Amino acid sequence: RYVRQLQRLQLLFSPTAADARGARQFVEEAAQDFARQHPDVVLYVSPHSGPGPAPVLRAEYLNGTVRDELIASKTSEEILQLATKLASQSGLDIIRIRKPFHTDNPSVQGQWHPLTNKPSSLTVQGPRLQPQ
Amino acid sequence: MVVLSAARWVRSRLTDRFWRVQEVLKYARHFRGRKNRCYKLAVRSVRRAFVKSTKARREKKRFLRALWITRIEAASLEHGLKYPAFISNLAKSQVELNRKVLADLAIYEPKTFKSLAALAQRRRQEGFLAALGDGKEPEGIFSRIVHHH
Numbered sequence: 159r160y161v162r163q164l165q166r167l168q169l170l171f172s173p174t175a176a177d178a179r180g181a182r183q184f185v186e187e188a189a190q191d192f193a194r195q196h197p198d199v200v201l202y203v204s205p206h207s208g209p210g211p212a213p214v215l216r217a218e219y220l221n222g223t224v225r226d227e228l229i230a231s232k233t234s235e236e237i238l239q240l241a242t243k244l245a246s247q248s249g250l251d252i253i254r255i256r257k258p259f260h261t262d263n264p265s266v267q268g269q270w271h272p273l274t275n276k277p278s279s280l281t282v283q284g285p286r287l288q289p290q
Numbered sequence: 291m292v293v294l295s296a297a298r299w300v301r302s303r304l305t306d307r308f309w310r311v312q313e314v315l316k317y318a319r320h321f322r323g324r325k326n327r328c329y330k331l332a333v334r335s336v337r338r339a340f341v342k343s344t345k346a347r348r349e350k351k352r353f354l355r356a357l358w359i360t361r362i363e364a365a366s367l368e369h370g371l372k373y374p375a376f377i378s379n380l381a382k383s384q385v386e387l388n389r390k391v392l393a394d395l396a397i398y399e400p401k402t403f404k405s406l407a408a409l410a411q412r413r414r415q416e417g418f419l420a421a422l423g424d425g426k427e428p429e430g431i432f433s434r435i436v437h438h439h
Contacts, residue, residue, distance in 0.1 A: 265398040275368045
């Protein structure tokens with residue numbers, strides 16, 4: 159069963175700043191539909207009055223990563239696209255994956271070491287014969 | 291979009307020079323010497339580093355293949371076979387394993403590799419018999435070819 163990795167989305171913006179216009183429009187129009195379409199994501203809308211930091215969309219994931227996306231001077235549609243993109247991501251960091259595969263047990267028959275293909279007389283000491 | 295009147299536009303200052311410089315320096319942090327600190331030197335070094343990494347992607351394929359071949363050669367010599375004999379006889383026995391998988395088998399599954407070497411050796415002997423024996427002996431078992439149609 160699919161578990162959405164996005165825990166909560168926090169919309170931090172100022173109700174008076176000019177660049178938060180898209181954020182305000184998003185809250186008025188599309189935020190409720192978005193919340194209904196994604197019932198397992200909690201959407202927090204926190205306007206802070208007065209001049210503050212730039213409007214930001216903060217996404218918190220189940221593995222603890224917090225991702226901030228600037229929404230200053232973005233239209234409501236762009237913010238909706240951003241929110242859906244964040245909702246479909248997992249919280250793993252976005253870096254280059256070195257290998258697309260990983261095993262905890264790479265060797266079934268025992269990894270090669272310099273003595274694998276040598277006769278066992280090199281390592282095994284037989285029973286020491288008593289002097290007759 | 292911020293619209294300024296013409297007079298103000300002339301007086302606007304560049305305010306995010308720091309971040310533009312950091313965008314380049316973040317790729318130079320692990321370099322040696324002044325190139326990891328000074329922007330002017332770092333720009334040149336970072337550009338060359340990117341160009342080299344783009345070109346090296348083609349070389350990486352060649353390099354890894356040579357590494358696999360070296361490893362397979364070492365492993366097959368442990369079992370008494372040379373690399374050309376091993377690879378050609380495996381191909382004649384219709385074992386379509388590539389060098390990457392053979393190298394991984396040689397490291398992590400030594401017994402499987404030993405059985406592959408034995409298969410190649412047997413196919414080699416049958417090839418010699420077919421070439422030198424001339425006629426009366428039955429055909430080798432491992433020399434049979436399966437047709438997948």
